Amino acid sequence: MKNPLLEVKDLSISFRMYGRGLKQYHQQTISNLSIDVHKGELLAIVGSSGSGKSLLAHGIMGLLPNNATMGGKVYYEGKELTEKRLEKLRGNKIALIPQSISHLDPLMKIARQVQGTDRSTESRERQRASFERYDLCQQSEKLYPFQLSGGMARRVLISTAAQKDANLIIADEPTPGLDVEMAMKTLNYFRAFADQGKAVLMITHDIDLALQVADKIAVFYAGTIVEIAPVSDFHKGVEALRHPYTKALYKALPQNGFEVTRGCQPYDKDMPIGCAFAPRCSRADEKCHQDKSPLKQLGEGRVRCHHAF
Numbered sequence: 022m023k024n025p026l027l028e029v030k031d032l033s034i035s036f037r038m039y040g041r042g043l044k045q046y047h048q049q050t051i052s053n054l055s056i057d058v059h060k061g062e063l064l065a066i067v068g069s070s071g072s073g074k075s076l077l078a079h080g081i082m083g084l085l086p087n088n089a090t091m092g093g094k095v096y097y098e099g100k101e102l103t104e105k106r107l108e109k110l111r112g113n114k115i116a117l118i119p120q121s122i123s124h125l126d127p128l129m130k131i132a133r134q135v136q137g138t139d140r141s142t143e144s145r146e147r148q149r150a151s152f153e154r155y156d157l158c159q160q161s162e163k164l165y166p167f168q169l170s171g172g173m174a175r176r177v178l179i180s181t182a183a184q185k186d187a188n189l190i191i192a193d194e195p196t197p198g199l200d201v202e203m204a205m206k207t208l209n210y211f212r213a214f215a216d217q218g219k220a221v222l223m224i225t226h227d228i229d230l231a232l233q234v235a236d237k238i239a240v241f242y243a244g245t246i247v248e249i250a251p252v253s254d255f256h257k258g259v260e261a262l263r264h265p266y267t268k269a270l271y272k273a274l275p276q277n278g279f280e281v282t283r284g285c286q287p288y289d290k291d292m293p294i295g296c297a298f299a300p301r302c303s304r305a306d307e308k309c310h311q312d313k314s315p316l317k318q319l320g321e322g323r324v325r326c327h328h329a330f
């Protein structure tokens with residue numbers, strides 16, 4: 022297979038924090054995370070809230086807060102994505118659709134911020150066409166972000182990315198606030214975008230929606246990827262999936278029985294030394310509690326579990 026368009030290798034992200042008596046400590050939030058996205062591919066990332074999905078997106082884009090330290094490497098088109106390269110590519114060839122609408126500038130009318138620094142007639146036309154596609158009427162151009170509803174703001178963020186000449190879209194929870202029709206339109210746009218030989222990394226809570234358009238699903242748990250599986254494995258059923266957490270996510274879907282797994286994801290400070298899912302896993306044994314499994318290739322997928330063969 023050709024080089025991936027985006028490759029994340031052994032990523033780690035930690036935060037400098039202050040505890041009691043202003044004692045400084047480092048909170049490890051993402052560790053040993055590797056993924057790649059090829060041209061033509063739509064990779065969906067699913068996982069529980071607080072597992073580090075948005076941090077991954079911000080880490081790739083070079084938008085981490087000041088108290089964060091990032092380790093590992095990110096490659097784009099086979100070359101390391103240095104800060105200097107990012108400055109050129111961010112918002113052009115690599116577009117982010119952020120999860121939070123707070124990424125909109127509160128003091129700038131939305132048409133202006135969607136166009137960015139390019140105020141040419143072409144840029145204005147692209148912005149108008151993109152607004153039209155996302156049902157944003159012309160009057161909305163003059164509004165400030167606080168005057169938008171949640172769904173409108175989401176559509177502004179999507180149309181901002183859609184009017185760029187990007188090769189890679191990183192979409193962080195792009196569908197909340199959208200009605201089903203608009204959500205499907207957005208996902209179909211991502212699919213068509215990938216089919217043109219470009220690529221999409223889409224973070225979502227909605228596995229059902231992801232299954233309709235993605236090629237692969239990467240499952241996130243407590244700051245790392247526990248499984249990457251082709252969508253066809255999810256369609257085959259629970260037996261085709263490799264990691265106990267992926268199986269639990271699958272069984273929690275309404276059509277698969279709404280089964281609840283006891284316990285919750287560990288906090289960064291209480292991270293177990295072994296597999297982070299072990300405290301909730303019925304198959305966990307001594308080895309699982311003691312060491313983390315590497316991400317192993319298994320069939321067409323990859324899994325981080327001692328018991329998966």
Ligand SMILES: Nc1ncnc2c1ncn2[C@@H]1O[C@H](COP(=O)(O)OP(=O)(O)OP(=O)(O)O)[C@@H](O)[C@H]1O
Pocket residue numbers: 036050068069070071072073074075076077086088120289
């Ligand atoms: N600025 C920060 N300082 C300290 N910790 C942070 C900071 N930003 C994020 N975190 C930590 O990173 C963890 C992961 O956050 P992130 O926003 O990536 O989760 P997520 O998987 O995107 O969740 P959600 O699905 O709710 O959007 C949080 O639980 C939080 O502990």
Ligand code: NI
Pocket residue numbers: 074075076120193
């Ligand atoms: Ni998030």
